[in-house]
Amino acid sequence: AQSVAQPEDQVNVAEGNPLTVKCTYSVSGNPYLFWYVQYPNRGLQFLLKYITGDNLVKGSYGFEAEFNKSQTSFHLKKPSALVSDSALYFCAVRVPNTGGFKTIFGAGTRLFVKA
Amino acid sequence: GAVVSQHPSWVICKSGTSVKIECRSLDFQATTMFWYRQFPKQSLMLMATSNEGSKATYEQGVEKDKFLINHASLTLSTLTVTSAHPEDSSFYICSARVDRGRSSNQPQHFGDGTRLSIL
Numbered sequence: 001a002q003s004v005a006q007p008e009d010q011v012n013v014a015e016g017n018p019l020t021v022k023c024t025y026s027v028s029g030n031p032y033l034f035w036y037v038q039y040p041n042r043g044l045q046f047l048l049k050y051i052t053g054d055n056l057v058k059g060s061y062g063f064e065a066e067f068n069k070s071q072t073s074f075h076l077k078k079p080s081a082l083v084s085d086s087a088l089y090f091c092a093v094r095v096p097n098t099g100g101f102k103t104i105f106g107a108g109t110r111l112f113v114k115a
Numbered sequence: 116g117a118v119v120s121q122h123p124s125w126v127i128c129k130s131g132t133s134v135k136i137e138c139r140s141l142d143f144q145a146t147t148m149f150w151y152r153q154f155p156k157q158s159l160m161l162m163a164t165s166n167e168g169s170k171a172t173y174e175q176g177v178e179k180d181k182f183l184i185n186h187a188s189l190t191l192s193t194l195t196v197t198s199a200h201p202e203d204s205s206f207y208i209c210s211a212r213v214d215r216g217r218s219s220n221q222p223q224h225f226g227d228g229t230r231l232s233i234l
Contacts, residue, residue, distance in 0.1 A: 034222065034223075036225070041228075041230070042227050042228065043119075043121065043208050043210075043225040043226050043227040043228040044159075044208065044210070044223075044225040045225065046222040046223065046224065046225075049222055090158065090159065102161070102174075103149070103161060103223070105158050105159045105161075106158065107158040108158050
């Protein structure tokens with residue numbers, strides 16, 4: 001079965017330190033990979049995507065993610081965390097499905113950045 | 116750009132009533148719209164995908180007759196929860212995407228969600 005895993009339910013980081021939110025996937029073919037962020041009681045916001053090309057993708061708010069095909073990972077990173085980065089982060093994979101495509105979301109990782 | 120407006124943001128209603136949630140793309144034409152359900156402390160579940168002018172494609176396990184989806188125009192999709200019951204209480208999120216040609220790798224743009232509470 002195709003799946004997306006975010007192994008950490010929660011990540012705690014001090015402000016100013018680098019942060020990493022992990023994502024691994026198990027799908028067939030070449031997936032499209034996305035990261036989204038959800039602030040409290042709000043909908044999702046798109047951060048970045050990988051379709052093809054350079055493995056390092058830069059996105060909104062200073063975030064970046066690195067596609068690693070051999071490890072089937074797409075970890076989200078930021079060099080210096082801000083308190084305002086505290087939110088729920090979702091990794092998503094878009095894969096072919098019967099009659100089209102399907103987006104599979106990870107369970108989400110809650111990021112806490114302490115001042 | 117790429118703003119998706121969802122209305123209402125919060126609704127409380129009695130068991131047995133039907134509730135309609137609107138999803139509008141304000142500054143672009145959405146070829147494809149998606150409806151998600153988010154349970155407390157859980158991840159997102161895709162309910163259905165709809166293309167303008169055609170019937171929605173529902174994910175396995177989602178009741179078509181209970182969750183009616185209409186995508187009548189390129190800027191509006193609606194989700195109607197029919198005969199709602201307390202177990203339907205959830206956070207419903209819509210998203211919209213422009214599919215350029217045969218490419219479907221454009222990002223989805225999300226509404227702020229609708230919190231539905233059935234008493």
